[in-house]
Amino acid sequence: MITDELFSKVFESFHFKEIHRNPPKSLLKPPAGLFGSLSGVLAGGHTIYHNIPSSETDMYAELEKELAKREPNFYDYLIYYMDQKHIDNEADLYRKAEISRPVFSKIRSMRETNHRPSKPTVIKLCLALHLNSKETQEMLHTVGYAMSNSSLIDKIIMFFIDHNEFDIFKIDNKIYDKTNQRYLIEKL
Known part of the structure; x- marks a missing residue:
């Protein structure tokens, strides 16, 4: 079946399983007594802290310990x-993903520079690697993004991934047909 026919026939009822990471409960609520140490507020909104309880000191030490971990x-x-897909050359990957060398270089050095690639860049790399929907969601989560059924663009992309269609140009053309905007390919 031609992809356009399949898309027209199936897309309207298509929903992918969204993956949500839940933060640890210890990060959701402050420890007891966190705000109990306030002794007053000065004019201008400046707060005076006296005798920070050891529980707060422990909390900050725990935070520093967590931040020092190499994730x-x-x-x-x-x-x-790349290893799993037997891709040995980074240049082959970024060319297939339609990503420039300077952008890929920023990704390579992201630990030192705190660079965060854009969501379309991450998606293009996932498509170039032929990752399934779960792997794509996980890759997006590593940089703070997610796919959602409430986004027409995300829904189109996940539809194609779930149907093992990874052609960036074909996907971008369907996005353009439905939204009148380019998302994956900037210039055609």
């Missing part, structure tokens, strides 16, 4: 999937 970043996952 895998987007580039680490990218290398992992």
Whole structure:
């Protein structure tokens, strides 16, 4: 079946399973007594703290410990999937993903520079790697993005991924047909 026919026939009822990461409960509410140490507020809104309780000191020490941990970043996952897909050359990947060398260089050095690639850039790399919907969602989560059924563009992209269609140009053309905007390819 031609992709356009399949898209027209199935898309209206298509929904993908959204993946949501839940933060640890310890991050959702402040520890007891966090605001109990306030002794007053000066004019201009400045707060005076006296005798910070040890529980707050422990909390900040725990925060520093968590921040010092080396978590895998987007580039680490990218290398992992390149290995899984037997892609040895980064240049082959970024060319297939329609990403420029300078943008990929920023991704490579993101741990040092705190660079955050754009959502379309992440999606294009996922498409170039032929990642499934769960893997794509996980890659997006590593840089703070997610796909949602409430976004027409996200829904179109996930539809194509779920139907094993990874052609960036074909997907971008369908996005353009439905939204009158380019999302994955800036210039055609």
